[in-house]
Amino acid sequence: MTRPLATRLARPCAAALCAAALLVGCTSGSDEPSSSATGRSSPASTAASAAPVASDRLQSEYQSVVKNVLPSVVQITTDSDLGSGVVYDDRGHIVTNAHVVGDAKKFTVTLVTGGNPLEAELVSSYPAEDLAVIKLSAPPKDLRPAKFADSASVEVGQIVLAMGNPLGLSGSVTQGIVSAVGRTVSEGAEGGGTGATIANMVQTSAAINPGNSGGALVNLDSKVIGIPTLAATDPQMGAGAAPGIGFAIPASTVTKIADQIIKDGKVTDSGRAALGITARTVVGDDLQPAGVAVVSVSAGGAAAKAGLKAGDVITRVDSTAISTMQSLTEALAAHQPGDKVKVTFERNGSSQTAEATLGSI
Template sequence: MLIAGLIGGVVGTMLAQNGRNGSVGVLGQPLPGVEEGAAPTTPVEAVAARVLPSVVQLRVDTPGATGEGSAMVLSADGLLLTNNHVVEAAAQSGTVTAVFDDGRTAAALIVGRDPSSDVAVIRAQNVTGLVPVELGNSDSVRVGQQVVAFGAPLGLGGTVTTGIISAVDRAVNVGPETGANTPTVLNALQTDAAINPGNSGGPLVDMQGRVVGINSAIATTGAQGGSIGVGFSIPVNQARRVAEELERTGRASRAVLGVTVEDNPQQAGAIIREVVPGGAAEQAGIRPDDVVLRFGDQRISTGTDLQAAVGSRAPGEVVDVQLGDRTVQVTLIAAPN
């Protein structure tokens, strides 16, 4: 027993010394080399390399609070696109600071904002050499298509997540839970790419790195507001029209149908309750108690669906409206300023 104990002690000492002198396992192996400037090896990596230089983190400071959000570069001299609800609090008394991918920071001023579409255009001051995004065509987006979301969730700038388009033409209410003072309804792209507070205003892009949407809202199951894989983005075609008007005039026009609607849980469609005299609906022959089933190529199940569909169009557009017993053509008019 004494000899066995002595041998065991010697072996244990030798093993301990070997452990201190260097492992014979993977811990003792050298690190792989770093390939400087190596080309991206995955599609998402390639998209991230292309888009990240155009993504901006926003810090919004007001007398009573501090907020954060995201934006994307529209021009090399500092024009940025974001959500209205990101910068709305700073419109009266507050400041917006843009933090760029290369580490530069700049004060940003609001050029124009539109609560009804939740779009805003701002300009970073005294900057040059920024990398603008490439805008895609959101009308070509398909359910199941892979997309990549960019932004600064929870203040973590340069965050990249990926997923698919889960649905198109999704009617989404945006209100105080997103930080918006003015409630509105969006006709949105739905995605399961992780979007969290702070992502708002950042780009949703296709696998060519082209912007197809502005990350704007999420569905949640509790007060914490974290991602559950149900995020919503404003289609870029809608945002582009609004942004062009905001840059040019500081305000945006909004299409209206000229009706009030109600829902019947037992019946699909938006039920027309009242028709505004002289409005687009009356001129097209729409009457109270008509039921709207389709607006253009969009199926209408509720009044919210109809509100979102109308809001996604421009004044002057001509749209086929399918009612319960007939189809009419409506020329949308602009809402009064």
Template sequence: MTGTSDPQGRRPPASPRRFEISSTALAVMAGLLILSLMASGTALWMVLSNRSTAASTSPAATSATDAAECNAVTIADTVLPSVVTIHLTSSSGQSSNGTGSFIDEKGNILTNDHVIAAAANGATMTVLRSDGVQSPAQLVGRVPRLDLAVIRTDPDKDTVVGTGTSSTLNVGQSVVALGAPLGLSGSVTRDIISALGRQMPLPDASGELSAYLSDVIQTDAAINPGNSGGPLVDCDGRLIGVDTAIATVPTAEGASGGGSVGLGFAIPVDTAMAVAKEVLRTGSFTPGSLGISVVPLDESSAASAHGLYVNAVTANGAAARAGLKVGDVITEFDGQKARSFEDLVIATVRKRAGDAIKVSYTRNGQSSTATVRLT
């Protein structure tokens, strides 16, 4: 997170890295997004303190708690004590900030990797609690591939964020985002889940595509640079996602538009917490690779449809060696139904290279199984 400035020349919170993608690319799968990274004409800036995606749909919201019942005052009172503002200062004096949430009573904080990446290069890190207490923090473990990290500060009777699930979310469901946009700690915004199952490209510090996340939550709750790593919660104040990205419209000069335009993205909590628990257990998270890219099926197309469509297979990778091909639809991992990219993450979270996973899939209407040995 280095060296960028906002349109007024100030150094923005979370020092977002930027890349450009054509607006038409938002309608295609993530595997095609890299083709439009430097597209000209009408475009969207994807800010790593805020980034962007592809497409998917979900059934209409069925939650009993609608927007009228989603009390942001109560949520703020409940959740803000679990939220911290993360400050980093490099040896050269450059500073940035982001957000995180206490996930246990031992002082462990979940955030985005890009928020704390400078700490891996010697930057000092402190956290500011909601009561104004500031304390030093240390890096526990980072997972750049999934843009997640865990840091730790001295515990002080901290409130732990309640954890929900991202497996039962619905488009239209009300949500609340909390954090420190533009360094303004303790900020709260409310709106809805706009879409589910988005694909989100992850650029590295140079702007090159290094990886991407699947099954990301899209929200129009306002999030901005500095919200990165902060909680997206449901109307009961339970964590459902980690705010990670926004798309912004560029200026006429081609510079980043800067603020929220209602396209925000969060990493689902089921993925984030599975990764965080492994980081706390071992200090790192390096999942075994299946060597495939997948997108969820549109379940509205058939009452019984579920599965992950394989849209890319790595040559000589684990899936290729097991016989999987582009066009296959994976229906189960190790006996568990596969409906989202999160299911893939959870199936591999405690496995390493060399471990085997039984995969059930369909090809041309025929059901088959394969044993994939992770690489």
């Protein structure tokens, strides 16, 4: 279980440097004639001439990706906030973070390609995954939808470019790598955050800065692999971000949620596991979190079918100790609807267990 080390930035992602190391040859010190005597290139001169070629090729790839994708990244402005978004289709749908749109219903959208600001309205927001879709009122004919990657193809070590509007610097591009995949991360609910716990996130060395949330994390195939959303914080650094640890919602989650919102106006199948309860954190005699008290049970839900009742205090899911609502949410995020879990709970002073078949949010 991943610790909730990340916190939501009000207007996040920029990037950390990814240094490309070039192989440099050296002479062996043997008695073989030098290149000037034989007319052949020495290993050192061959490597030296190859280095600029490799560097130029990588630079060309970067520039090609920027040319292909940056026109699909927009700036979203509300009355009180600023963030980024990604053009989803040619009908004017734009995907972004739920915390970027906040409570707003209308937005001003600025394209990287220029022109007058465009008006947009909220289609729907889904805070449980910190995603939202807005739609341009009058989409221009030359709108450039982004292409989204298959999340299963994302691998640690891949070079990625982060595109967005950090600190209001429109159309900024920076670089990093995929540092890890499959992270479960919780964002804070303070300062306008959704408090979401999101599974399977992509960890990147690209730094996340205010204004980059909702933008694009892109591979060298010019495909979006994720939506930058969170920056990690180190409690020992106070409120400061931990450098080089950022998180993006994976493309598979983005497309699944966006497709449903565009088709139905809401999320009809979250793919998120749930017990079917409302609950709250309780504290023990030492005033420390001691479990999650069930406030109510949804009729026909997973908890009801397993025999849980209002007043029960959940203390464990399988082998994972549960002390807070956040720890319960993280434990459930690791499962899929239909999974069977063993729930340990306290009732009338005694510990009991029940097997629950998880439902869906």
